[in-house]
Amino acid sequence: xxxxxxxxxxxxxxxxxxxxxxxxxxxxxxxxxxxxxxxxxxxxxxxxxxxxxxxxxxxxxxxxxxxxxxxxxxxxxxxxxxxxxxxxxxxxxxxxxxxxxxxxxxxxxxxxxxxxxxxxxxxxxxxxxxxxxxxxxxxxxxxxxxxxxxxxxxxxxxxxxxxxxxxxxxxxxxxxxxxxxxxxxxxxxxxxxxxxxxxxxxxxxxxxxxxxxxxxxxxxxxxxxxxxxxxxxxxxxxxxxxxxxxxxxxxxxxxxxxxxxxxxxxxx
Amino acid sequence: xxxxxxxxxxxxxxxxxxxxxxxxxxxxxxxxxxxxxxxxxxxxxxxxxxxxxxxxxxxxxxxxxxxxxxxxxxxxxxxxxxxxxxxxxxxxxxxxxxxxxxxxxxxxxxxxxxxxxxxxxxxxxxxxxxxxxxxxxxxxxxxxxxxxxxxxxxxxxxxxxxxxxxxxxxxxxxxxxxxxxxxxxxxxxxxxxxxxxxxxxxxxxxxxxxxxxxxxxxxxxxxxxxxxxxxxxxxxxxxxxxxxxxxxxxxxxxxxxxxxxxxxxxxxxxxxxxxxxxxxxxxxxxxxxxxxxxxxxxxxxxxxxxxxxxxxxxxxxxxxxxxxxxxxxxxxxxxxxxxxxxxxxxxxxxxxxxxxxxxxxxxx
Numbered sequence: 001x002x003x004x005x006x007x008x009x010x011x012x013x014x015x016x017x018x019x020x021x022x023x024x025x026x027x028x029x030x031x032x033x034x035x036x037x038x039x040x041x042x043x044x045x046x047x048x049x050x051x052x053x054x055x056x057x058x059x060x061x062x063x064x065x066x067x068x069x070x071x072x073x074x075x076x077x078x079x080x081x082x083x084x085x086x087x088x089x090x091x092x093x094x095x096x097x098x099x100x101x102x103x104x105x106x107x108x109x110x111x112x113x114x115x116x117x118x119x120x121x122x123x124x125x126x127x128x129x130x131x132x133x134x135x136x137x138x139x140x141x142x143x144x145x146x147x148x149x150x151x152x153x154x155x156x157x158x159x160x161x162x163x164x165x166x167x168x169x170x171x172x173x174x175x176x177x178x179x180x181x182x183x184x185x186x187x188x189x190x191x192x193x194x195x196x197x198x199x200x201x202x203x204x205x206x207x208x209x210x211x212x213x214x215x216x217x218x219x220x221x222x223x224x225x226x227x228x229x230x231x232x233x234x235x236x237x238x239x240x241x242x243x244x245x246x247x248x249x250x251x252x253x254x255x256x257x258x259x260x261x262x263x264x265x266x267x268x
Numbered sequence: 269x270x271x272x273x274x275x276x277x278x279x280x281x282x283x284x285x286x287x288x289x290x291x292x293x294x295x296x297x298x299x300x301x302x303x304x305x306x307x308x309x310x311x312x313x314x315x316x317x318x319x320x321x322x323x324x325x326x327x328x329x330x331x332x333x334x335x336x337x338x339x340x341x342x343x344x345x346x347x348x349x350x351x352x353x354x355x356x357x358x359x360x361x362x363x364x365x366x367x368x369x370x371x372x373x374x375x376x377x378x379x380x381x382x383x384x385x386x387x388x389x390x391x392x393x394x395x396x397x398x399x400x401x402x403x404x405x406x407x408x409x410x411x412x413x414x415x416x417x418x419x420x421x422x423x424x425x426x427x428x429x430x431x432x433x434x435x436x437x438x439x440x441x442x443x444x445x446x447x448x449x450x451x452x453x454x455x456x457x458x459x460x461x462x463x464x465x466x467x468x469x470x471x472x473x474x475x476x477x478x479x480x481x482x483x484x485x486x487x488x489x490x491x492x493x494x495x496x497x498x499x500x501x502x503x504x505x506x507x508x509x510x511x512x513x514x515x516x517x518x519x520x521x522x523x524x525x526x527x528x529x530x531x532x533x534x535x536x537x538x539x540x541x542x543x544x545x546x547x548x549x550x551x552x553x554x555x556x557x558x559x560x561x562x563x564x565x566x567x568x569x570x571x572x573x574x575x576x577x578x579x580x581x582x583x584x585x586x587x588x589x590x591x592x593x594x595x596x597x598x599x600x601x602x603x604x605x606x607x608x609x610x611x612x613x614x615x616x617x618x619x620x621x622x623x624x625x626x627x628x629x630x631x632x
Binding site for chain 1: 355373
């Protein structure tokens with residue numbers, strides 16, 4: 001960078017983006033119930049309190065169950081859609097793909113309300129299952145977008161070559177296509193997992209008696225005494241995110257090194 | 269040659285993509301063990317035709333017979349054909365060894381047997397010792413060889429090559445041409461090559477089918493194709509040819525009397541008009557090497573016409589001249605081998621050009 005102005009701008013930009021996150025561990029280890037400077041001392045008590053909270057644990061377990069299920073289902077659907085959109089021509093393809101991508105631009109509020117109305121009307125009890133349903137709906141467009149680019153960059157003659165060499169269409173998919181789009185599948189799983197994990201509106205509307213993490217955290221903010229424990233929880237979540245993304249990036253780079261493709265930079 | 273059995277037969281093959289008529293009634297036979305080329309400009313249907321043999325394109329009507337059997341309902345993985353793709357389609361996540369041995373996965377060979385056959389195949393294409401390499405770490409020429417080994421290891425009856433040399437640089441391409449010919453003689457498998465490079469087709473093939481717009485314009489051996497092209501289109505596509513307007517009339521006892529504008533009248537036998545009978549508005553063609561510049565003291569063995577050099581292109585071993593012949597509207601191109609004691613002429617030099625009626629081709 002030649003101009004110092006741009007450098008300063010970039011630094012300020014990064015501080016603005018990430019400084020609030022640094023506050024999380026700062027207050028998670030601060031031995032005061034009040035979230036304010038100056039810091040009064042070091043403690044790990046909040047982590048203990050967080051660990052002892054059974055309701056929190058239940059919410060966490062629900063969230064992970066929902067996020068895992070949504071990620072797997074949305075990614076599977078995404079594989080089918082991406083495969084169809086990149087390989088085959090069929091009538092109404094553009095419209096159909098548009099319909100799949102629609103939840104991306106539809107306000108979540110409207111999606112969750114209409115889902116709620118329909119589910120109640122046909123008598124489906126609200127549970128983890130209904131949240132998964134809603135999350136699959138909003139995660140699928142992301143999965144399709146990520147996987148389409150993965151499938152698109154696949155040379156079609158690779159499949160034809162395997163077919164030509166005696167493999168069936170199915171074994172060709174398993175032996176050639178799947179390994180080569182695996183980085184795309186992993187990033188799709190991760191993105192969907194993340195989206196589902198921090199989604200609030202659908203989880204709030206369609207959860208019934210089951211609470212998920214985001215809804216639980218929101219509820220706890222009403223009690224000032226609980227806030228430090230939430231800070232501890234936030235710290236744990238940030239750590240998990242960093243570990244997950246680093247792992248994903250590691251696999252992505254290894255995949256690229258293995259196939260010898262050019263690294264086009266960052267995740268996604 | 270002609271007693272060899274037919275390996276591939278096209279019977280009135282038609283292919284439509286929606287409204288687009290890609291193959292317009294292909295009829296041809298390819299013999300077992302021959303090196304056959306499908307030659308034509310891009311979009312002429314040559315790759316589509318090749319892919320109908322592999323089974324990647326369904327034909328709209330007609331029939332493709334492989335070794336006497338109608339291939340209509342045989343999927344690509346059950347056909348006795350293997351293909352070398354234009355992009356080589358080397359599986360990037362596998363090693364060279366795994367790529368080459370890919371087709372043998374279903375053969376249930378023992379580890380030793382598999383390793384032996386992969387080793388043989390690699391040795392055949394000159395890649396001995398490359399087995400453990402990652403496929404993506406190979407150069408273009410090496411990928412090409414891996415693709416060849418991978419296709420040949422299954423001992424197919426027909427090897428299909430889809431413009432396999434187009435991605436290589438000139439030196440490498442010429443080297444691979446020679447190696448492909450050697451390989452084909454060694455394994456004796458029918459090779460079918462798709463190319464848009466007329467020189468490549470002439471160098472490598474036993475027979476060539478020249479295709480334009482979904483039809484075979486001419487199917488012949490390289491020499492016939494070069495010396496006796498049936499149409500101006502074929503003549504123009506293969507090598508260089510000078511065209512001069514002419515009038516022809518059939519003469520008793522076969523052959524034609526041809527009046528070439530500016531060059532006079534001559535009689536030629538019927539085989540110099542491979543396109544069939546012609547009349548007014550015909551044209552004749554001369555290859556550049558059939559015209560010769562006469563230096564001082566040299567005499568034409570047949571005909572000669574005076575002219576003026578209007579362009580000189582020096583190629584090292586050859587020099588191409590454009591000569592404006594007296595009485596002929598367009599300058600003709602001719603090539604002369606550069607030999608010691610024969611100076612390269614300057615633009616504007618008056619000269620004489622020798623030609624022979626036996627070298628001309630009459631077109632409709």
